[in-house]
Amino acid sequence: MRKLQNILVTGGAGFIGSNFIRNLLGEKDFEGRVINLDKLTYAGNLENLKDVEKNHGGKRYFFVRADICDSDAVNRVFREHDIDTVVHFAAESHVDRSIHGPAEFIKTNFMGTFILLEAARSCWQGKEGAHFHHISTDEVYGSLGETGYFFENTPYDPRSPYSASKASSDHLVNAYCHTYNLSVTISNCSNNYGPYQFPEKLIPLMISNIREEKNLPVYGDGRNIRDWLHVDDHNSAVWAILTKGKSGETYNIGGENEWENIKLVHVLCEKMAGFLGKEKEYYKKLISYVKDRAGHDRRYAINCDKIKKELGWKQSYDFNSGLDMTIKWYLENAVWIANVKSGEYQKWMEKNYGTRA
Numbered sequence: 468m469r470k471l472q473n474i475l476v477t478g479g480a481g482f483i484g485s486n487f488i489r490n491l492l493g494e495k496d497f498e499g500r501v502i503n504l505d506k507l508t509y510a511g512n513l514e515n516l517k518d519v520e521k522n523h524g525g526k527r528y529f530f531v532r533a534d535i536c537d538s539d540a541v542n543r544v545f546r547e548h549d550i551d552t553v554v555h556f557a558a559e560s561h562v563d564r565s566i567h568g569p570a571e572f573i574k575t576n577f578m579g580t581f582i583l584l585e586a587a588r589s590c591w592q593g594k595e596g597a598h599f600h601h602i603s604t605d606e607v608y609g610s611l612g613e614t615g616y617f618f619e620n621t622p623y624d625p626r627s628p629y630s631a632s633k634a635s636s637d638h639l640v641n642a643y644c645h646t647y648n649l650s651v652t653i654s655n656c657s658n659n660y661g662p663y664q665f666p667e668k669l670i671p672l673m674i675s676n677i678r679e680e681k682n683l684p685v686y687g688d689g690r691n692i693r694d695w696l697h698v699d700d701h702n703s704a705v706w707a708i709l710t711k712g713k714s715g716e717t718y719n720i721g722g723e724n725e726w727e728n729i730k731l732v733h734v735l736c737e738k739m740a741g742f743l744g745k746e747k748e749y750y751k752k753l754i755s756y757v758k759d760r761a762g763h764d765r766r767y768a769i770n771c772d773k774i775k776k777e778l779g780w781k782q783s784y785d786f787n788s789g790l791d792m793t794i795k796w797y798l799e800n801a802v803w804i805a806n807v808k809s810g811e812y813q814k815w816m817e818k819n820y821g822t823r824a
């Protein structure tokens with residue numbers, strides 16, 4: 468089992484990264500420190516980590532506001548905190564935004580990963596046990612028809628600027644393993660859901676719009692399929708890889724839980740009706756089919772037998788109760804959503820951390 472001491476988490480103020488940090492600091496087999504390096508883009512939110520800062524700030528948890536593309540800042544963090552492990556979440560993560568503005572995706576997802584790898588290469592020369600874990604997506608494999616699954620050896624076929632930028636960074640990580648003998652692992656995960664997800668992604672967007680009785684925009688014919696996994700299950704898989712994964716290996720992570728978008732939106736409408744005391748069909752009238760996303764991938768489905776067999780990981784949430792818990796979280800945290808959406812949060816950030824990068 469790999470021993471981890473000073474973990475650099477990039478993008479730790481985002482959705483998956485903030486959940487990862489919270490779980491990591493509660494992990495019984497981890498006694499080390501976490502350094503969260505985040506640029507705080509529109510998607511990064513320190514409110515996600517208020518409890519962590521309160522309980523562990525300055526002791527086992529440290530926040531550094533920096534861009535992963537800033538080589539000096541990254542190298543400084545590696546040296547000042549004697550980093551031995553990197554868990555690299557930081558990215559521009561939304562496909563729609565990548566269609567409208569790909570440049571930032573290439574910069575952060577590709578160049579940023581390069582800067583981190585270079586820092587690891589120069590700071591870790593010969594450092595025993597040092598390891599770099601790269602968080603990636605199933606979208607690098609392209610789009611499936613009605614049958615079949617993505618395996619770890621499925622050829623890459625990215626089709627959006629987002630997935631192409633993630634695919635390129637995956638190749639770079641592998642290249643550093645082969646060329647420089649850097650200890651690395653990569654995980655390619657399916658769609659996540661859970662608390663603290665920015666309400667631009669399907670599930671929190673629908674929950675938030677249902678609550679406000681706004682239109683529910685369903686792209687195209689609504690029959691695209693995604694494989695949904697609770698964020699805690701993603702993060703327990705990352706922990707398994709960090710502690711037991713083999714350098715040079717890729718691990719697929721998935722929910723084995725495929726849903727057509729429109730069916731999922733129906734379920735969200737029905738569940739929300741239950742929570743908010745409306746009759747079952749009440750919110751479905753808000754559904755509106757809108758113009759399809761350009762290049763919209765039809766179906767993603769992950770085969771995750773490898774991580775199950777080799778590292779003993781499995782999902783722990785069933786989708787029905789996971790969704791209930793998630794909906795309740797968004798209902799109980801309406802202020803969080805309001806802050807994120809109204810720009811209040813952005814103003815708060817500017818006041819506390821200066822003008823946004």
Ligand code: NAD
Nearest residue numbers: 478480481482483506507508510511534535557558560659
């Ligand atoms: P997110 O958009 O919620 O968070 C991204 C975080 O990265 C934010 O805190 C942001 O401030 C930070 N960031 C962005 N650019 C940065 C930069 N240049 N320097 C430093 N920090 C920067 O994303 P997420 O949904 O939490 O995704 C995290 C990772 O997981 C990404 O690499 C994404 O590709 C991958 N992933 C996400 C999903 C999903 O369903 N959300 C599925 C599979 C893989």
Ligand code: TYD
Nearest residue numbers: 562658667668669672684685686691693728
């Ligand atoms: P999204 O959450 O953006 O994740 P990804 O594109 O990375 O899979 O979208 C999930 C699916 O939902 C995808 O097929 C696009 C679709 N979608 C809609 O139909 N309407 C929406 O408003 C959004 C955000 C997504």
